[in-house]
Amino acid sequence: MAIRLTNDVVKVEGKWHTWRAYLVADDPEELKNVNQVEYVLHPSFKNPIVAVKDSENNFEIIRTGWGTFNLKA
Secondary structure: OOEEEEEEEEEEEOOEEEEEEEEEEOOHHHHHHOOOEEEEOOOOOOOOEEEEOOHHHOOOEEEEEEOOOOOEO
């Protein structure tokens, strides 16, 4: 099973960026085996642990923030 976490980022203003993270798979059928993705954001986010069950958008999450951090899922 080859499922990867990936992300895109767009600079919004000054230090601020809007980014999205989502899953991609070599075989899209593999994503049907995923029920939920739990993202662990930087602790400075108001809700740093986010559970996403929406498989329609590959379990996408979109946020705006500044700086960089290691995203875990």
